[in-house]
Every structure is written in C-alpha cells, then in structure tokens.
Amino acid sequence: MNVAEETSAAPRTRGHTLAATGVTVAYDGVDVVHDASLALRPGEVTALVGPNGSGKSTLLRTVARLQRPRSATLVLDADTDGLALSPRAFSRYVALLTQSRPTPGGLTVRDVVEFGRYPYRGRWGRADPGGRGAVDRALALTGLTGLAERGAEHLSGGQLQRVWLAGCLAQDTGVLLLDEPTTYLDLRYQVELLDLVRDLADDHGIAVGVVLHDLDQAATVADRIVLLHDGRIVADGLPEDVLTPQRLTDTYGIRIEVDTDPLTGRLRTRAVGRHHTRTERLNSPS
Numbered sequence: 533m534n535v536a537e538e539t540s541a542a543p544r545t546r547g548h549t550l551a552a553t554g555v556t557v558a559y560d561g562v563d564v565v566h567d568a569s570l571a572l573r574p575g576e577v578t579a580l581v582g583p584n585g586s587g588k589s590t591l592l593r594t595v596a597r598l599q600r601p602r603s604a605t606l607v608l609d610a611d612t613d614g615l616a617l618s619p620r621a622f623s624r625y626v627a628l629l630t631q632s633r634p635t636p637g638g639l640t641v642r643d644v645v646e647f648g649r650y651p652y653r654g655r656w657g658r659a660d661p662g663g664r665g666a667v668d669r670a671l672a673l674t675g676l677t678g679l680a681e682r683g684a685e686h687l688s689g690g691q692l693q694r695v696w697l698a699g700c701l702a703q704d705t706g707v708l709l710l711d712e713p714t715t716y717l718d719l720r721y722q723v724e725l726l727d728l729v730r731d732l733a734d735d736h737g738i739a740v741g742v743v744l745h746d747l748d749q750a751a752t753v754a755d756r757i758v759l760l761h762d763g764r765i766v767a768d769g770l771p772e773d774v775l776t777p778q779r780l781t782d783t784y785g786i787r788i789e790v791d792t793d794p795l796t797g798r799l800r801t802r803a804v805g806r807h808h809t810r811t812e813r814l815n816s817p818s
Contacts, residue, residue, distance in 0.1 A: 546704075546705075546706045546736075546737070547573075547574025547575060547706045547707075547736070547737030547738050547739050548574065548608055548609055548625050548626075548705075548706030548707050548739060549571070549572065549573050549574060549608065549609050549610060549739060550571075550572040550595065550606070550607075550608055550614070550625070550626065550707045550739060550741075551569075551570075551571045551572075551606075551607045551610075552568075552569060552570045552571075552591075552594070552595045552604060552605065552606050552607075553569045553604070553605045553607075554567055554569070554603055554604055554605055555567070555568040555569065555570070555591060555594055555595070555601055555603070555604040556568075556601060556602045556603045556604070557587075557590050557591070557594050557599060557600075557601050557602060557763075558602045563602070563763065564587055564590055564763050565587040565590050565591050565594065565601075565763045566763045566764045567764075568587070568591055568760075568763075568764070568765050569765070570591060570595060570741070570758065570765075572595075572707055572739040572740070572741045573739055574706065574737045574738070574739050575733050575734065575737045575738070575739070576733060576739060576740070576755045576756065577729060577730065577733045577740045577742065577753055577754045577755050577756075578739075578740065578741050578742070578754060578755065578756045578757070578758060579742050579743075579744050579749075579750035579753065579754035579756070579757050579758070580592060580741065580742070580743045580744070580757075580758045580760060581743075581744055581745070581747060581750050581757060581758070581759055581760070582759055582760035582761055582783065583761065583783065583784055583785075585762075586760040586761050586762060586763065587760050587762075587763040587764075588743045588760055589631065589711050589712070589743055590763075591760070592628070592709050592711050592741060592743055593628070593630070593711070595626075595709065595741070596626055596628040596709050597614070597615070597619070597622055597626075598628065598630075608625055608707075614626075620650075620651050621651075623650070623651040623703065623705070624651045624652070624703075624705060625705055625706060625707055626705055626707040626708075626709065627648070627700040627701075627703040627705040627707070627708050627709065628700070628709040628710075628711070629696055629697055629700045629708075629709070629710045629711060629713055630711050631711045631712050631715065633692075633696050635684070635685055635692060636684040636685065637684075637685050638683070638685075639683070639684050639685075640680065640681050640682060640683060640684065641671070641676055641679050641680050641681070641682055641684055641687070641695050641698075642667060642671070642680040642681065643684070644684050644695050644696070644699060645667050645670055645671060645676075645680075645695060645698045645699045645702050646663065646667055646699075646702065647699050648666075648667075648670065648698070648699035648700060648701070648702030648703040648704075649663045649666060649667065649702055649703070651703065662704075663702075666701075666702045666704050667698075667702045669701070669702075670698040670699070670701035670702040671698055673698070673701055673728060674694045674695075674697055674698040674701065674728070675694065675724070676691075676694055676695060676698055679691065689716035690716045690717045690718055690721055692716075693713070693715065693716045693717055694717075694721065694725075697710075697713060697725070705738075706737070706738060706739060707738070707739045707740075707741070708729075708732065708738050708739070708740050708741075709740075709741045709742070710729070710740070710741070710742040710743065711742075711743045712743050712744065712745065713725055713729075713742060714726070714744070714746070714749065722749070726749060726752060726753045729742060729753055730753055733755075742754075747775060747780070747788075747801045748798075748799075748800050748801055750771070750775075751771045751775060751798050751799040751800065751801070752796070752798050754771060755770075756768065756769060756770065756771075757769070757770075757771050757774040757775060758774075759774050759775075759779070759780075759783060761783045766779070766783060767779060771798075771799055772799060775790055775799050775801065776790065777789055777790045780801065784803070786803050786804070786805070787803070787804040788801055788802065788803050788804070789801065789802045789804060790802075
C-alpha cells in the first residue's frame with residue numbers, strides 16, 4: 533500500500549467543504565451530543581478525539597446522515613443544504629467508513645469495492661462508465677490489487693478493513709469520513725493508512741474527518757483536532773493548541789504528559805499510571 537508509487541491510481545481531485553452547526557443528538561430522550569459544530573475543509577484532515585462515550589462517532593455519523601439529529605444544520609460548499617439532498621445525491625459528496633461492517637459471503641474483493649459505486653448507478657443497475665477505473669484506483673491505493681478476485685470471506689480482519697476503505701475511495705467523494713479506521717490493522721498498515729489519509733488531503737484536496745483513539749496518531753495526521761468530552765466540544769484547533777497536558781488530563785481523568793518527538797517534531801503523549809508514578813518516586817533522589 534505504498535501511495536507514493538500509486539500516483540496513477542489517485543482519485544480525482546474534487547474536495548468539498550462540509551460544515552455542521554448546532555448538532556444535538558439524543559438517544560432515548562437523553563442528549564448525547566450537545567450543540568456541536570464541525571467544519572471539514574478541502575485539503576485538511578480533522579481528527580476527532582476524546583474518551584469513550586464522548587460523542588465522537590455519534591457526531592461523525594450524524595454529519596454523514598446515518599444518525600438522525602434532534603437539531604442540526606448541514607451545509608456543503610457554503611450554499612447547498614446537505615439535509616435537503618436525496619441520500620443518493622448526498623453520497624456523491626460524502627463517504628463514511630463505519631467502525632463495524634459485516635463479513636461479506638460469496639463475494640470477491642472487487643465485488644465488495646464496487647458497492648462504493650452505488651451513487652452513480654441509479655435504478656435498475658444503470659451503466660457506470662467511470663466505475664471500473666474508480667474501483668481499480670481504489671484497489672491500488674489500498675494495496676488490494678493482487679487480492680481483487682479473492683473471496684472476501686477468506687480475508688483477515690485487517691485486509692477486510694482495507695476492502696471497506698477501498699469501497700469508500702471508489703465512491704469518489706470530496707469528503708471522506710473515517711470512524712476509527714486503524715482498528716484491526718497491524719502497525720505497518722496503521723502507518724500506511726494514515727499516510728494515505730494525509731496524501732488524500734495534500735495531493736487531492738479531499739476533506740477528511742477521522743475519529744481516532746490514539747492521540748499520537750491524531751497529532752501526526754491531523755491539521756486540526758476536535759476534542760470532545762461528555763458530548764460537548766471542549767477544544768477545536770491546531771494540535772499544539774488542543775493537546776495540552778492540563779486539558780488532556782482534565783478530559784481523560786488521568787495524568788497525561790505531552791512533549792515533542794525529537795525524530796518527527798510531532799507532539800507525543802504519555803498517560804501516567806500508578807506504577808509509573810511509583811517508579812518515578814523510587815528513582816528520585818531522597
């Protein structure tokens with residue numbers, strides 16, 4: 533999955549702006565996301581981070597129109613009402629990779645990736661002239677060309693995750709939403725997927741919104757970070773402005789230290805548990 537070697541397989545450059553404001557979402561009458569706003573811009577990666585249950589995935593799913601909000605405004609490219617578009621029309625602007633997807637049976641990898649072309653086929657399976665090329669590009673970008681004819685049920689969890697990502701890329705949208713995309717991936721493919729996300733933004737102008745649990749991954753890949761806690765956005769800005777020790781400690785309820793990686797120059801974080809604190813005490817001069 534070496535993106536640098538796959539420039540000929542790159543998706544078309546067609547970024548869109550997606551702005552959500554006043555997003556409130558309720559489950560069983562209880563608000564779980566409170567008046568949140570999120571702006572995704574072409575060529576920019578925005579990472580949503582926060583503790584479990586903070587509302588990251590709910591906010592992303594709401595922006596993707598998979599979760600019905602109690603209230604929200606959704607605008608595409610400053611003048612298109614995203615909530616007024618038909619689902620098919622909206623899916624030509626925005627693609628979402630969800631956390632969990634079924635394991636397809638009786639389908640090849642190519643068959644699964646071709647599902648991403650559904651917005652362009654219309655009723656009765658109408659012809660999709662650009663479909664073959666879009667699927668081939670998506671397979672190449674995700675390192676799946678050699679597995680295209682293999683049965684999807686025979687893949688590992690990490691390979692299947694890349695298949696679903698390829699389906700999103702084949703959808704050929706200007707906004708790409710990823711909900712914990714590094715789940716099930718080994719270290720190599722985590723790194724390569726984040727490199728791909730960065731390339732999609734930098735080289736092709738895609739607006740990317742990604743939910744991540746790993747704060748170091750967020751600091752590495754994101755232009756902006758949105759930090760959520762208890763369904764509210766507590767900070768939104770540059771990584772160095774959002775990922776501060778006091779803010780993270782307050783949000784996660786555990787001491788978190790932040791410094792700069794001398795190799796990459798990126799921020800890195802470290803959660804300090806009881807045993808680490810004990811070691812510090814034992815090693816400190818009396």
